[in-house]
Amino acid sequence: MNRPDPNEFPPLSLAVPEPEVRPGDQPDFSHVAIPRAGTVRRPPVDADPESIRDLAFTIIRVLNRDGQAVGPWAEALDITPEDLLTGLRHMMTLRIYDARMLNAQRQQKTSFYMQHLGEEAISCGFQRALRPGDMNFPTYRQAGLLIAAGYPISSMMNQVFSNAEDPMRGRQLPVCYSSREHGFFTISGNLATQYIQAVGWAMASAISGDRKIAAGWIGDGSTAESDFHAALVFASTYKAPVVLNIVNNQWAISTFQGIARGGAGTFAARGLGFGIPSLRVDGNDYLAVLAAAQWAAERARCNLGPTLIEYVTYRAGAHSTSDDPTAYRPTEESNAWPLGDPILRLKNHLIVLGHWSDERHAQAEAEILAEITQMQKRAEAIGTLHHGQHPSPADMFEDVYAEMPPHLLKQRHEAGF
Amino acid sequence: MARMTMIEAIRDALDVAMGADPSVVVFGEDVGYFGGVFRCTAGLQAKYGKTRCFDTPINESGIVGAAIGMAAYGLRPVVEIQFADYVYPAYDQIVSEAARLRYRSAGQFTCPLVVRMPSGGGIFGGQTHSQSPEALFTHVTGLKTVVPSNPRDAKGLLLAAIECPDPVIFFEPKRLYNGPFDGHHDRPVTAWKTHELGEVPEGHYTIPLGRAEVRRQGRAATVLAYGTMVHVALAAAEEAGVDAEVIDLRTLLPLDMETITASVSKTGRCLVLHEATLTSGYGAELAALVQAECFWHLEAPIRRVAGWDTPYPHTHEWSYFPGPARVAEALRQLVEVA
Numbered sequence: 001m002n003r004p005d006p007n008e009f010p011p012l013s014l015a016v017p018e019p020e021v022r023p024g025d026q027p028d029f030s031h032v033a034i035p036r037a038g039t040v041r042r043p044p045v046d047a048d049p050e051s052i053r054d055l056a057f058t059i060i061r062v063l064n065r066d067g068q069a070v071g072p073w074a075e076a077l078d079i080t081p082e083d084l085l086t087g088l089r090h091m092m093t094l095r096i097y098d099a100r101m102l103n104a105q106r107q108q109k110t111s112f113y114m115q116h117l118g119e120e121a122i123s124c125g126f127q128r129a130l131r132p133g134d135m136n137f138p139t140y141r142q143a144g145l146l147i148a149a150g151y152p153i154s155s156m157m158n159q160v161f162s163n164a165e166d167p168m169r170g171r172q173l174p175v176c177y178s179s180r181e182h183g184f185f186t187i188s189g190n191l192a193t194q195y196i197q198a199v200g201w202a203m204a205s206a207i208s209g210d211r212k213i214a215a216g217w218i219g220d221g222s223t224a225e226s227d228f229h230a231a232l233v234f235a236s237t238y239k240a241p242v243v244l245n246i247v248n249n250q251w252a253i254s255t256f257q258g259i260a261r262g263g264a265g266t267f268a269a270r271g272l273g274f275g276i277p278s279l280r281v282d283g284n285d286y287l288a289v290l291a292a293a294q295w296a297a298e299r300a301r302c303n304l305g306p307t308l309i310e311y312v313t314y315r316a317g318a319h320s321t322s323d324d325p326t327a328y329r330p331t332e333e334s335n336a337w338p339l340g341d342p343i344l345r346l347k348n349h350l351i352v353l354g355h356w357s358d359e360r361h362a363q364a365e366a367e368i369l370a371e372i373t374q375m376q377k378r379a380e381a382i383g384t385l386h387h388g389q390h391p392s393p394a395d396m397f398e399d400v401y402a403e404m405p406p407h408l409l410k411q412r413h414e415a416g417f
Numbered sequence: 418m419a420r421m422t423m424i425e426a427i428r429d430a431l432d433v434a435m436g437a438d439p440s441v442v443v444f445g446e447d448v449g450y451f452g453g454v455f456r457c458t459a460g461l462q463a464k465y466g467k468t469r470c471f472d473t474p475i476n477e478s479g480i481v482g483a484a485i486g487m488a489a490y491g492l493r494p495v496v497e498i499q500f501a502d503y504v505y506p507a508y509d510q511i512v513s514e515a516a517r518l519r520y521r522s523a524g525q526f527t528c529p530l531v532v533r534m535p536s537g538g539g540i541f542g543g544q545t546h547s548q549s550p551e552a553l554f555t556h557v558t559g560l561k562t563v564v565p566s567n568p569r570d571a572k573g574l575l576l577a578a579i580e581c582p583d584p585v586i587f588f589e590p591k592r593l594y595n596g597p598f599d600g601h602h603d604r605p606v607t608a609w610k611t612h613e614l615g616e617v618p619e620g621h622y623t624i625p626l627g628r629a630e631v632r633r634q635g636r637a638a639t640v641l642a643y644g645t646m647v648h649v650a651l652a653a654a655e656e657a658g659v660d661a662e663v664i665d666l667r668t669l670l671p672l673d674m675e676t677i678t679a680s681v682s683k684t685g686r687c688l689v690l691h692e693a694t695l696t697s698g699y700g701a702e703l704a705a706l707v708q709a710e711c712f713w714h715l716e717a718p719i720r721r722v723a724g725w726d727t728p729y730p731h732t733h734e735w736s737y738f739p740g741p742a743r744v745a746e747a748l749r750q751l752v753e754v755a
Contacts, residue, residue: 200486
């Protein structure tokens with residue numbers, strides 16, 4: 001560019017990023033550079049963060065188009081065929097559960113629901129790298145952590161229906177689960193707050209000389225929150241034993257990921273300025289998710305500090321039942337997403353390995369559906385949002401404090417409970 | 418008993434708590450090696466090590482957010498926000514997270530956390546080192562809010578706060594750190610060593626949260642005050658020649674309504690004081706409660722004296738501060754109402 005006359009700089013203009021396409025346009029993901037599966041190196045867990053900066057700009061992939069697990073990340077995987085079948089079952093369970101709950105919301109059995117469609121591999125896969133006692137600080141789109149940790153689906157349903165058996169006693173929006181026992185921190189609903197809390201929890205484990213690690217979760221949009229920055233500063237300063245996960249599903253409600261990412265190359269690259277080893281991973285590849293999670297968890301357990309992982313995926317469904325994505329993105333965009341469907345990809349891999357078949361898959365699907373339908377019937381028999389049994393309104397006043405202070409007791413009496 | 422400033426009493430409380438319970442950790446900006454800008458944590462890092470008392474990055478939401486994670490793990494963090502005026506970046510973590518963990522998780526996760534912060538004016542701190550934002554916290558259910566007025570209370574209340582299973586916001590009126598201050602800024606500074614409440618019991622003791630203390634018995638009017646304003650009220654009562662009963666609330670939430678009701682029922686008149694700005698201040702809550710509980714005993718409208726509804730000005734500090742002259746005048750008017 002020619003140097004302008006210093007006395008006559010042009011008027012300034014504001015840059016507002018726009019996605020490549022909008023409704024009515026042809027979906028286009030040609031800007032997403034996707035390396036072939038198995039081509040990205042796997043450094044030792046104690047590699048100097050400076051020497052692995054490239055891993056924040058590529059995509060670690062394990063499953064290739066032929067359903068084979070290839071490359072150094074595949075070779076390092078600590079997993080049996082039974083584990084893979086379990087993983088597939090977790091993802092199928094989550095998808096079927098989502099479909100049932102989405103439908104229940106349409107039937108007004110609950111006020112609200114958020115599904116995982118297309119993102120099942122991330123939470124289901126990651127959980128397999130954790131051990132009992134470790135703690136996730138999830139967002140609202142990681143129910144696979146609970147399923148993979150063995151939390152009862154029936155308790156999830158009771159929560160969604162806010163019925164008498166809701167472990168959260170009807171206090172929380174649907175999908176805001178909590179289970180200390182299953183390493184699942186109470187979901188806030190506010191964004192990003194949990195990210196720095198995960199770091200604090202991990203610091204506490206280190207202060208206590210414990211062996212537990214933490215995992216923080218955040219979406220692409222919420223990385224713009226100050227608490228994301230706080231988490232990275234604290235994690236980096238104190239080398240906290242924490243895995244900091246970013247689920248980049250391309251869309252923050254209607255806002256494309258470029259608004260939060262700005263001029264950065266990738267979300268993973270946000271970690272580099274903090275000296276935090278940062279990986280970018282195929283989020284629709286169960287094996288790549290697990291391989292990266294195992295690498296990061298090992299780093300944390302070896303006292304090597306935090307790891308940042310960006311999972312590149314696509315939110316195939318609406319943000320929530322209150323959202324209509326046709327208003328801001330092409331309807332065909334999810335089909336054009338180049339990383340495929342996580343369940344289909346693991347299914348094909350298991351078929352290639354000779355441990356699975358289309359028939360067995362269809363049979364498993366029918367089994368899971370029957371199981372979940374049965375559970376749903378039982379949950380609905382207890383109660384749904386507007387029918388059946390609910391927690392007592394008197395309970396509304398409990399758990400505000402460990403002991404109810406006089407003013408609250410007075411209000412409870414005034415309310416007639 | 419030992420003679421202590423409020424700074425020493427707070428440090429002593431932290432020392433006692435850290436010595437008794439390995440899960441107590443103390444951190445914040447300049448808190449570790451240096452011992453805090455007001456020296457409240459001096460010596461704690463040397464005594465308990467760097468993992469129990471340490472410096473943090475300048476990020477208040479990070480300090481409180483990390484502390485919430487630690488509390489959920491099972492530690493008892495006591496964090497320092499360098500000035501109450503700096504707490505706002507942590508407000509979301511305090512309001513949406515710390516205050517609600519127990520409720521939203523039905524008791525699975527709790528938050529035994531203390532957030533300490535110097536508050537109030539009187540040190541020429543200008544608008545960013547003088548504020549009293551207690552009403553922003555008493556309005557949040559799930560929190561307890563404490564404001565001590567002397568070294569003995571500060572230690573006992575801080576130990577009670579650390580042992581409390583719920584999050585506690587602990588304001589330390591910074592003008593009281595080194596001595597009782599009655600608002601007469603033009604007079605020589607008095608030290609805690611000459612004051613009865615500068616005598617602090619050694620070792621462990623607690624002052625239960627939610628209990629007020631009558632600092633001066635009287636029959637003509639009740640003054641509700643906390644922090645620095647307790648001392649201003651005591652001076653003003655003498656100067657106005659009004660037989661006022663001065664109640665030091667100590668804990669704003671939960672509030673000791675019993676002590677308040679007993680006093681106002683006796684005196685029939687009530688003056689509410691705070692250094693924070695008037696409108697929607699904690700005094701509004703106090704006035705509403707007194708009106709509701711003691712209406713048939715009241716012989717005059719409840720009065721409030723507070724900071725003016727302006728930002729805390731630097732050069733006009735003493736025109737802003739609700740000092741003894743304003744309080745005495747209000748007391749005189751209060752008892753004159755027929």
